[in-house]
Amino acid sequence: KNQVEQSPQSLIILEGKNCTLQCNYTVSPFSNLRWYKQDTGRGPVSLTIMTFSENTKSNGRYTATLDADTKQSSLHITASQLSDSASYICVVTSSGGGADGLTFGKGTHLIIQP
């Protein structure tokens, strides 16, 4: 069964600090992995997408990494800002069919404190 596990479930850090969110998956066959940011009460917005051959992808202060061998991904946020407070969702796409090919993690709820 395809699964995506995210950790930690929630995280509180001070403004200006860095943090790293983790995503482990057991999706096969793997196609790509995306990180979404979801502000409270809003729809998710894509931050990065990585395919099998990509190890790292940056989007401003967000840097995602992918280790396809260990089936792990991380999202690193540098110099956090209050606006980074949100849920971050890891989504893995399978190229082998299934319901819609997408398996969603439950997300990490990040709170940035001033």
Added chain:
Amino acid sequence: SQTIHQWPATLVQPVGSPLSLECTVEGTSNPNLYWYRQAAGRGLQLLFYSVGIGQISSEVPQNLSASRPQDRQFILSSKKLLLSDSGFYLCAWSAGQGRYNEQFFGPGTRLTVL
């Protein structure tokens, strides 16, 4: 540019009442359309997806139904709401041939069934 609209933004309905949530997409043709539900503390659950007018696939058995009367219109309905139908409903669209392209989410509808 493409935009996706959902309404209403919030809805409070009594148990047993009907439901109709609407989603429309602008700026693209023949999009793939999706309905998701996000319960508190849980991940996104795919409810329905559609690859064309009148073509609806259901992912989980439930009290809800979906219809696509026009190319860029997707409607989520219920004849009689249950308490368990409460949640945050998200509509999304994607382009391309398959169902594995990036999905763009709408602003969501918060449904509370009392």
